[in-house]
Amino acid sequence: MSEDDDQTEAIAARVRDAAAAGTPVAIRGGGSKPFYGHRLDGEALDVSRHRGVLNYEPTELMLTARAGTPLVELEELLAANGQMFAFEPPHFGGGATLGGAVATGLSGPRRPFAGALRDHLLGVRIVDGNGSVGRFGGEVIKNVAGYDVSRLTVGALGTLGVVLEVSVKVLPRPETERTVCLEMAPEEIHGRIEDALRNGAPITGAAHDGDRAWIRLAGATSAVTAGADWLGGDTPTDETFWSRLRDHTMDFFRGDTAEPLWRLSLPPGGRSPDLPGKRVVDWGGQLHWLRSDASAEGIRRETAAIGGHATVFRGGDAATAVFTPLEPALARFHGRLKRAFDPHGVLNPGRMYPEF
Amino acid sequence: MTATTPYHTDDTAFAVQAPRVIERLRAALPERSLVVEEAERRAYESDGLSAFRQLPLVVAIPDTIEQVQAVLATCHDLGVPVVARGSGTSLSGGALPHPQGVLLSLARFNQILELDPERRLARVQPGVRNLAISEAAAAHGLYYAPDPSSQIACSIGGNIAENAGGVHCLKYGLTVHNVLDVTLATIEGDIVTVGSQALDTPGYDLLALMHGSEGMLGVILEATVRLLPEPLTKQVLLAAFDSAATAGNAVAGLIAAGIVPAGLEMMDGPAIKAAEDFVHAGYPTDAAAILICELDGGTEEVVADTARVDALLRDSGATEVRVARDADERARFWAGRKAAFPAAGRISPDYYCMDGTIPRKHLGEVLTRIADMGREHGLGVVNVFHAGDGNLHPLILYDGNTPGELEQAEAFGARILELCVEKGGTITGEHGVGVEKINEMCIQFNDAERETFFAIKRAFDPPGLLNPGKAIPTLNRCAEFGAMHVHHGEVAHPELERY
Numbered sequence: 121m122s123e124d125d126d127q128t129e130a131i132a133a134r135v136r137d138a139a140a141a142g143t144p145v146a147i148r149g150g151g152s153k154p155f156y157g158h159r160l161d162g163e164a165l166d167v168s169r170h171r172g173v174l175n176y177e178p179t180e181l182m183l184t185a186r187a188g189t190p191l192v193e194l195e196e197l198l199a200a201n202g203q204m205f206a207f208e209p210p211h212f213g214g215g216a217t218l219g220g221a222v223a224t225g226l227s228g229p230r231r232p233f234a235g236a237l238r239d240h241l242l243g244v245r246i247v248d249g250n251g252s253v254g255r256f257g258g259e260v261i262k263n264v265a266g267y268d269v270s271r272l273t274v275g276a277l278g279t280l281g282v283v284l285e286v287s288v289k290v291l292p293r294p295e296t297e298r299t300v301c302l303e304m305a306p307e308e309i310h311g312r313i314e315d316a317l318r319n320g321a322p323i324t325g326a327a328h329d330g331d332r333a334w335i336r337l338a339g340a341t342s343a344v345t346a347g348a349d350w351l352g353g354d355t356p357t358d359e360t361f362w363s364r365l366r367d368h369t370m371d372f373f374r375g376d377t378a379e380p381l382w383r384l385s386l387p388p389g390g391r392s393p394d395l396p397g398k399r400v401v402d403w404g405g406q407l408h409w410l411r412s413d414a415s416a417e418g419i420r421r422e423t424a425a426i427g428g429h430a431t432v433f434r435g436g437d438a439a440t441a442v443f444t445p446l447e448p449a450l451a452r453f454h455g456r457l458k459r460a461f462d463p464h465g466v467l468n469p470g471r472m473y474p475e476f
Numbered sequence: 477m478t479a480t481t482p483y484h485t486d487d488t489a490f491a492v493q494a495p496r497v498i499e500r501l502r503a504a505l506p507e508r509s510l511v512v513e514e515a516e517r518r519a520y521e522s523d524g525l526s527a528f529r530q531l532p533l534v535v536a537i538p539d540t541i542e543q544v545q546a547v548l549a550t551c552h553d554l555g556v557p558v559v560a561r562g563s564g565t566s567l568s569g570g571a572l573p574h575p576q577g578v579l580l581s582l583a584r585f586n587q588i589l590e591l592d593p594e595r596r597l598a599r600v601q602p603g604v605r606n607l608a609i610s611e612a613a614a615a616h617g618l619y620y621a622p623d624p625s626s627q628i629a630c631s632i633g634g635n636i637a638e639n640a641g642g643v644h645c646l647k648y649g650l651t652v653h654n655v656l657d658v659t660l661a662t663i664e665g666d667i668v669t670v671g672s673q674a675l676d677t678p679g680y681d682l683l684a685l686m687h688g689s690e691g692m693l694g695v696i697l698e699a700t701v702r703l704l705p706e707p708l709t710k711q712v713l714l715a716a717f718d719s720a721a722t723a724g725n726a727v728a729g730l731i732a733a734g735i736v737p738a739g740l741e742m743m744d745g746p747a748i749k750a751a752e753d754f755v756h757a758g759y760p761t762d763a764a765a766i767l768i769c770e771l772d773g774g775t776e777e778v779v780a781d782t783a784r785v786d787a788l789l790r791d792s793g794a795t796e797v798r799v800a801r802d803a804d805e806r807a808r809f810w811a812g813r814k815a816a817f818p819a820a821g822r823i824s825p826d827y828y829c830m831d832g833t834i835p836r837k838h839l840g841e842v843l844t845r846i847a848d849m850g851r852e853h854g855l856g857v858v859n860v861f862h863a864g865d866g867n868l869h870p871l872i873l874y875d876g877n878t879p880g881e882l883e884q885a886e887a888f889g890a891r892i893l894e895l896c897v898e899k900g901g902t903i904t905g906e907h908g909v910g911v912e913k914i915n916e917m918c919i920q921f922n923d924a925e926r927e928t929f930f931a932i933k934r935a936f937d938p939p940g941l942l943n944p945g946k947a948i949p950t951l952n953r954c955a956e957f958g959a960m961h962v963h964h965g966e967v968a969h970p971e972l973e974r975y
């Protein structure tokens with residue numbers, strides 16, 4: 121890490137100029153997730169040079185790094201110290217950065233069992249739309265001073281601020297990890313893993329690839345063994361399943377199909393949305409990846425009927441809202457928050473919702 | 477009792493006509509839902525921070541959501557401040573009434589609306605007591621994880637508003653990690669739900685924003701919380717140390733070894749003695765500090781972890797490590813910790829509970845400095861706290877009837893908070909800012925950061941009527957406070973002694 125790695129001033133200056141001129145910027149980290157959200161027209165603001173670990177103390181279970189630091193680098197550092205990001209952030213590409221993980225707010229297969237990125241976030245430093253730098257949250261696990269601005273930046277797709285620094289809670293790596301495969305329908309997973317959890321099985325993944333269920337256990341060896349015995353099933357030979365699911369490198373995600381890829385986020389233990397198309401299920405049934413040419417309204421109506429929401433994850437057309445539209449009162453609060461952080465509307469305008 | 481009001485003149489400049497407010501509320505609420513008589517309003521003049529008292533203009537105790545909306549509409553139309561109150565156990569004055577405002581009690585919203593053991597969810601009204609959720613879930617082998625020490629009394633609405641923690645936070649998270657959705661009434665008359673039963677929701681994370689927002693963005697009407705299966709096995713260890721610093725380092729040692737205890741609590745010598753005199757838990761009263769460590773999980777895992785923790789604690793310098801032999805002994809190990817606050821109440825007429833958080837590695841040093849400061853202020857201090865989270869709760873002992881002691885206690889407390897900020901921590905881990913730590917917010921945040929907070933406040937409460945004068949200090953307040961302090965704990969005249 122050199123002096124050069126601290127781009128705070130340069131980034132803040134760019135935003136100040138953009139605010140003064142009223143010309144939007146399109147924030148870019150590693151460029152691994154350009155498909156996510158609406159397309160942006162602004163001038164590129166590259167934050168990938170703003171990188172480096174600022175504070176990592178394994179005994180504090182905490183890491184602070186600049187937003188442009190690649191996730192792979194951080195994960196290697198953590199692994200060398202027997203630790204990990206418990207939320208298993210998807211990379212979707214080699215260059216994925218910590219800032220991009222925060223901005224997209226996505227979490228991997230471990231999410232239902234260990235929490236999402238937002239659950240492990242401790243603090244951020246951001247440049248708001250006026251170009252002013254602020255620090256919110258901190259480096260300690262408990263902190264209720266001021267409103268929770270750090271979690272507000274998670275999943276905001278850069279529309280509230282350019283994320284400069286991120287502090288996250290990290291956890292010890294499990295002693296043992298093991299996967300079992302079971303023949304069952306996606307709808308049966310919830311009940312089965314509930315029983316297993318109540319019997320002490322340390323489950324950290326529960327997915328369905330269209331053929332069979334994959335259940336991952338991780339933790340103390342004794343608990344993993346007991347849990348795997350309780351669940352039964354076969355031990356698969358494929359050790360890359362979870363990373364291919366996380367990063368969408370499975371064939372299901374890669375195939376060059378015309379149908380867009382939908383992401384359906386659902387309540388626990390409900391019925392599956394009745395929709396045509398192929399799907400891969402994650403999060404114990406609470407996340408459906410759906411390839412379908414059904415209409416956007418149809419997909420959204422059916423998903424909403426069971427208490428969930430639907431996102432066009434990849435391959436949508438420009439006319440379809442990427443995210444489920446907000447009800448009027450919530451839309452009003454979103455608009456006001458956007459104006460509070462970015463009064464000139466220069467930070468990634470429209471990437472999340474066309475209105476802001 | 478302080479003679480001066482904690483409210484700044486900026487915060488009490490509302491033009492309120494009391495008779496009009498009461499008249500409109502009378503039209504909207506049944507008689508039993510309105511407290512107008514001064515003698516009855518007294519019951520609401522303070523919360524858990526009894527050093528501050530303030531009579532509200534009037535108290536409203538609605539039974540229905542429509543009535544809550546009518547109270548908010550009245551306040552909106554007439555420009556009247558409104559302070560929501562759950563059980564009134566806040567230790568930061570969060571529920572302290574506003575002198576010109578309505579105190580809105582949610583106490584009658586005390587129903588568990590739905591408990592779904594299959595999906596492990598409970599839908600509750602805001603006035604439901606924290607412990608009542610776990611009691612109702614127990615029949616299904618489930619519980620609600622965040623367990624503040626005040627759990628028999630405090631409400632889930634208050635827990636969300638303060639993002640309350642408990643002894644099991646390190647492993648199971650704070651309130652924000654265990655709540656799925658919150659339904660709010662806004663000052664503008666909307667009813668909105670933030671979050672959902674799914675694992676994420678479109679748009680900004682307003683659910684997280686509501687946690688710890690101290691009743692300043694909306695009034696919580698309902699929440700869905702996540703329930704967890706009771707762990708199969710639990711074990712509790714109690715370790716004694718001959719210095720608080722050694723115990724502090726032992727905490728860091730356990731975490732470094734990859735252990736994530738279900739609870740890891742520390743008590744210092746004075747706390748041990750006070751608790752032992754009170755509940756006779758069998759604590760080693762000659763120890764300078766004890767750690768109480770709870771482990772949970774599968775039987776074999778807990779047995780293995782217990783052996784590791786036992787060895788690690790001894791390696792870190794514990795003079796004695798006891799492993800509970802049975803459920804009775806486990807409960808006894810916890811009994812002293814759980815009774816520590818009332819125990820402090822027995823050894824001192826009053827105590828003032830602080831709530832800073834620091835990186836764990838500074839525990840030893842900070843405890844030593846707190847003891848030194850206590851001597852400088854001529855006040856005793858008892859430490860009993862969430863060591864695993866680095867969340868300190870120094871209880872400053874004072875006698876409110878001795879002139880000047882409360883002021884000494886406040887000055888001592890403020891120095892502790894500044895020390896926490898200096899060590900890279902925060903002025904509040906779980907009790908909230910309220911009125912109590914509002915000046916210290918000027919130290920932790922600069923003008924631009926505080927302006928961001930105000931901008932968020934305006935987005936949800938444009939007229940600024942919800943719990944005004946709390947949590948976020950105005951520029952004027954900080955300017956006055958700043959006559960003594962400057963940003964980030966650098967003191968204007970470090971050579972001068974300050975109390």
Ligand SMILES: Cc1cc2nc3c(=O)[nH]c(=O)nc-3n(C[C@H](O)[C@H](O)[C@H](O)COP(=O)(O)OP(=O)(O)OC[C@H]3O[C@@H](n4cnc5c(N)ncnc54)[C@H](O)[C@@H]3O)c2cc1C
Pocket residue numbers: 523524559560561562563564565566567569570571582602623624625626629630631632633634635636637638639640641642643690691692694695696697817906907943
């Ligand atoms: C002995 C003792 C031990 C404690 N131990 C802990 C502990 O271990 N951990 C911890 O975190 N806290 C602890 N506390 C502090 C306190 O219990 C918590 O802050 C609790 O969450 C407050 O809940 P309440 O219902 O009493 O809220 P109140 O005191 O009534 O209100 C607190 C805040 O919440 C707001 N509020 C309340 N209800 C609503 C609502 N429905 N909608 C919007 N805003 C609302 C109020 O306006 C106020 O700002 C302790 C307190 C005591 C007295």
